[in-house]
Amino acid sequence: MPPPEASIAALRVSELFLSLQGEGPSAGTPAHFLRLQGCDVGCVWCDSKYTWDASGGRPHTAAAAFAELRALGEAPLLVITGGEPLEHLGIDDLLAQAVEGWPRVEVETSGLMPPPFRHERLHYNVSPKLPSATPRWEETWRHTGAWVAEANATFKLVIGDPPDLEDALRLIAERGLPRERVMLMPEGLTDDVLRQRARDLAEACKRSGLRMSPRLHVWIWGAKRGV
């Protein structure tokens, strides 16, 4: 096991930017984004395939990444995303440092690994995958029990064409996700697709009583990097 400083130094950073949190319970909040490199979940609709190569990006220490983010301006929220952040060695050390610097920290994860660190200011947006997204979808539900036990975890399920909605509602019930901590989010990278799916999903949310998550960054800026 490497010492904490060595594992933090091994972080590979894809992007650092200031924007608005586009998804989940804090959508609309100004946020610093720390996007880590590396993911092998393989979602067909992934909008950040440039993060998949774990050797891509640039090596960074947490302190240098945080300083670069601060230089962009202030924000009340730090979003640590990817890629799959929880596959990173040293992620627990990074999170421990992050909660000392921001009033709220959110981690975007597929749920492939169990929660690595717990803190009152640390929140997880967990997006276990549906069968249409990737052949590895079941692995992202493997630690559901641990995520349900993490009170600061919100489940964000990405809904595209049928049978995604049906699969999501079945898995929510089968795996016992707390409905008040579940959000459904439309999949789509163009205005037309996103608008139509959002309208369909809005009706489904009205019927099911589940919350809907926007994709503000796509609606505002389109499917671009660094926003």
Ligand code: SF4
């Ligand atoms: S888990 Fe996230 S980063 Fe990885 S392939 Fe799926 S959508 Fe892309």
